[in-house]
Amino acid sequence: MRILVIGSGGREHVLTWKLSKSPKVTNIFVAPGNAGTSFIATNLSLFSTQEIINWVKENSVDLVVVGPDNYLAEGIVDMLQELNVPVFGPTKAAAEIEWSKAFAKKFMKKEGVPTARYELFTDLDKAREYVRTEPFPIVIKASGLALGKGVIITNNLKEAELCLDEIMRDKIFGEAGNEVIIEEYLNGIEISAHAFCDGDKTIMFPSSQDHKRIFENDEGPNTGGMGTIALVPGITNEQLEEIKEKIILPTLQGLKKLGRPFKGVLFPGIMLTENGPKVIEFNARFGDPETQSYMRILETDLVDILFACIEGTLDKQKVNWSDKSACCIVLASGGYPGIYEKGEKITGLENMNSEDVEIFHAGTKIEEAATVTSGGRVLGITATSTSIQGALAKAYKAIESIEFEGVQFRKDIGQKSIK
Numbered sequence: 001m002r003i004l005v006i007g008s009g010g011r012e013h014v015l016t017w018k019l020s021k022s023p024k025v026t027n028i029f030v031a032p033g034n035a036g037t038s039f040i041a042t043n044l045s046l047f048s049t050q051e052i053i054n055w056v057k058e059n060s061v062d063l064v065v066v067g068p069d070n071y072l073a074e075g076i077v078d079m080l081q082e083l084n085v086p087v088f089g090p091t092k093a094a095a096e097i098e099w100s101k102a103f104a105k106k107f108m109k110k111e112g113v114p115t116a117r118y119e120l121f122t123d124l125d126k127a128r129e130y131v132r133t134e135p136f137p138i139v140i141k142a143s144g145l146a147l148g149k150g151v152i153i154t155n156n157l158k159e160a161e162l163c164l165d166e167i168m169r170d171k172i173f174g175e176a177g178n179e180v181i182i183e184e185y186l187n188g189i190e191i192s193a194h195a196f197c198d199g200d201k202t203i204m205f206p207s208s209q210d211h212k213r214i215f216e217n218d219e220g221p222n223t224g225g226m227g228t229i230a231l232v233p234g235i236t237n238e239q240l241e242e243i244k245e246k247i248i249l250p251t252l253q254g255l256k257k258l259g260r261p262f263k264g265v266l267f268p269g270i271m272l273t274e275n276g277p278k279v280i281e282f283n284a285r286f287g288d289p290e291t292q293s294y295m296r297i298l299e300t301d302l303v304d305i306l307f308a309c310i311e312g313t314l315d316k317q318k319v320n321w322s323d324k325s326a327c328c329i330v331l332a333s334g335g336y337p338g339i340y341e342k343g344e345k346i347t348g349l350e351n352m353n354s355e356d357v358e359i360f361h362a363g364t365k366i367e368e369a370a371t372v373t374s375g376g377r378v379l380g381i382t383a384t385s386t387s388i389q390g391a392l393a394k395a396y397k398a399i400e401s402i403e404f405e406g407v408q409f410r411k412d413i414g415q416k417s418i419k
């Protein structure tokens with residue numbers, strides 16, 4: 001089997017790593033990939049949806065796996081389906097649950113999926129008027145895709161008005177800010193839920209938890225994610241079952257009713273509140289860096305699961321997870337999520353991987369035979385153990401020997417949940 005993985009992050013490296021363990025797989029191509037994927041697969045210098053489609057027309061592949069949301073929003077799945085190429089991921093219409101927060105909020109209201117109370121605005125004056133009447137903190141979100149940065153929690157009227165001006169008038173997130181959602185602030189424990197979906201049926205992953213802020217104790221600006229743990233201590237099977245019953249299944253049924261059956265990974269960010277789980281946002285893809293932790297404890301052949309989702313046979317598919325816990329610590333460039341340097345030489349990567357520790361690359365590339373930084377999030381150090389504490393200890397130990405100029409990482413991944 002020849003597989004094409006689309007994307008260049010840590011998620012794509014770990015998916016490539018996991019797929020390469022399948023006895024069914026002969027070749028893996030990654031478009032465009034990173035230094036890490038180049039060691040275990042063939043990187044292709046393809047970036048746009050059209051470049052990828054053209055390549056697929058001229059090369060035979062048996063499965064395409066789409067990593068990032070922007071390709072889903074551009075309809076790459078629909079285009080590949082037209083070419084009769086098996087592809088893992090939702091169509092453009094099904095993925096709207098991620099690429100339009102306005103669509104997702106209206107959909108949840110209609111289907112009774114629990115989420116924060118909200119109002120939608122396209123008019124700046126009306127939005128400014130609304131925030132004068134609501135209690136703080138209040139959450140302001142650009143409706144479109146904004147690279148994970150389009151969500152701002154404001155603590156007072158002055159902050160809220162400034163934020164609305166920047167998004168709606170100054171367009172700091174471009175067109176994504178034409179429509180904004182203003183919503184109630186949810187208190188609780190935030191976790192990531194993932195579910196394999198075949199349009200109709202679902203199999204949930206165990207619980208995981210990301211750490212989105214750049215600094216320890218959840219301070220500083222939001223990032224794409226600075227580290228994950230899976231399983232999350234204290235999260236029960238009953239809570240996961242409640243997420244399945246109240247959130248995943250009604251969403252699948254609702255999308256099916258709209259003629260947009262969802263095949264792929266449905267990944268809601270969840271706030272576990274006093275009143276039960278509520279959706280913070282929907283993603284229509286594997287999380288990054290959630291996937292780096294998840295793939296370390298998934299035992300079943302991923303190829304089989306992906307095909308069961310595509311073919312609508314998840315009810316006949318087993319998905320087994322090891323009884324270990326996993327973590328992923330992200331090493332980021334100095335200055336990220338703001339401005340940062342690229343091209344810093346990374347040392348200490350040799351002979352690091354063991355049965356317990358695996359390093360996945362994100363923003364890396366090969367330059368003159370050396371591995372150098374090329375993005376904000378650079379590496380994900382993963383480890384497994386019988387306890388989450390054990391996994392974290394191994395990952396942090398491994399980090400001691402890795403270096404690049406300006407490296408920053410959070411030293412408190414998992415601590416909040418362990419406490």
Ligand code: AMP
Nearest residue numbers: 116139151183184185186212269280281
């Ligand atoms: P999102 O990009 O929608 O996942 O939002 C980024 C982060 O903002 C989330 O991971 C939450 O930590 C936080 N957030 C978003 N919406 C809310 C909300 N309604 N209440 C509290 N925190 C929120």
Ligand code: GLY
Nearest residue numbers: 210225287288289
């Ligand atoms: N780790 C959060 C995301 O993938 O959106």
